[in-house]
Amino acid sequence: MKEIIIATKNPGKAREFKRVFDDQEFTLKTLLDFPDFPEIRETGTTFKENATIKAHAVMERFNLPVIADDSGLEVRALYGQPGVYSARYAGDHNDAANNAKLLSELGGVPKEKRDARFVSTLVFANPKNEEDLVVEGEVKGIIAQFPQGDDGFGYDPLFYLPELGKTMAELSVDEKNQISHRGNAIKKLEKQWQDWINW
Ligand SMILES: O=c1nc[nH]c2c1ncn2[C@H]1C[C@H](O)[C@@H](COP(=O)(O)OP(=O)(O)OP(=O)(O)O)O1
């Protein structure tokens, strides 16, 4: 059985990938299946750099095809922050603290100036392919005044989708995948990867 590894330790991302990027022809694993895999230092300054670092660290260890996601939230009123530093916005990797900091940074900013976007860059690296396959997806929304919803992860409870009248955390995983940055990136990947990969 062919195998593909998703280079993530984030259970929320793992769930979204497993839901759509699943097939009879290959097994999908994530770093949650390898709890001893050492922390990968995300030292890049762009989503693409960090996704490349993660994909190659895992590919070199397992000698298997690997997909990495580096993603984040860009808020216009904060000049694109937290961006690449979304996971570490409030210090260490803590969703509740990150959301609290985001709300405090946006204190007093009115609804019409709270627009934001989620970005996901996927890098697919394979030992038998010289060049990586890279795609990016985005979704636009508004940062809510208070968190709402219990699904998803990260900034989802604060990411309000005006067309749906809901935050991202009020969507099922299937609904989120239909519209999200990661879902959009995965759709692009699905169109390209089978022609690209050398098994
Ligand atoms: O769909 C999303 N819904 C809510 N928040 C999100 C989403 N996508 C990215 N985000 C935010 C939070 C996360 O902490 C950071 C990504 O940081 P990022 O380094 O790419 O992921 P991570 O450290 O959680 O897992 P890993 O590096 O093991 O894939 O941006």
Ligand SMILES: [Mg+2]
């Ligand atoms: Mg990370």
